[in-house]
Amino acid sequence: MKILDFSNIENLKLKFNSKINFINPNISHEMRVIASIGNVSKKILEIGSRNAINTLLFSMNSSDNTSISLLTLNEKLMLRAYQYNDQNTEIFPKEDNEENSCEDLLFDEVSYNSKIIFLEKDFFKNEHLNFKNNFDLIFLDFENFSDILIENGQFLIDLLSKEGILLIKDHLNNSADFTDFISSKKDIFKINNTNLFFMKN
Secondary structure, X not given: OEEEOHHHOXXXXXXXXXXXXXXXXXXXXXXXXXXXXXXXXXEEEEEOOOOOHHHHHHHHOOOOOOEEEEEOOOHHHXXXXXXXXXXXXXXXXXXXXXXXXXXXXXXXXXHXXXXXXXXXXHHHOOHHHHHOXXXXXXXXXXXXXXXXXXXXXXXXXXXXXXXEEEEEEOOOOOOHHHHHHHXXXXXXXXXXXXXXXXXXX
């Protein structure tokens, strides 16, 4: 697999953004890459993240008219979203760690939360058919949903817009079968010094 140096990819019309908005200024190179790609994306589909960190990265580093469709197995995050939409009230106590701080900010800041669309778990059964060629960034976290993602590889490609980007995060090495499938369709790259894989439609 080819290695991609994200700091030198002008031919892909992407630019590494050294100034990233986030609640913690000491962020990793990988987070900077994720935020930089989110910065140029208008319709984002995020699948698998177990917390709000990546969602908040996208929210804080994208334009006001960006939409982020989120499919997560984090039931706490989903319950909080439903209650926020219904009552706009706090239902979980705030805890002093980065994951909870991200959730707090995601729901406390209406300007961020208004970008987020929470998807139901049966998205792959029905709803994905309504989003064909819709997303210019699909972000997959293979810590969760790995079996579902592998089974729906072609559907995910079909959801990408004409020049859409597929970004895969895999620090547990769960995505080998999926990346093999994708590489049979398109060129896929490992982003240097990260756990990210990159494909451009």
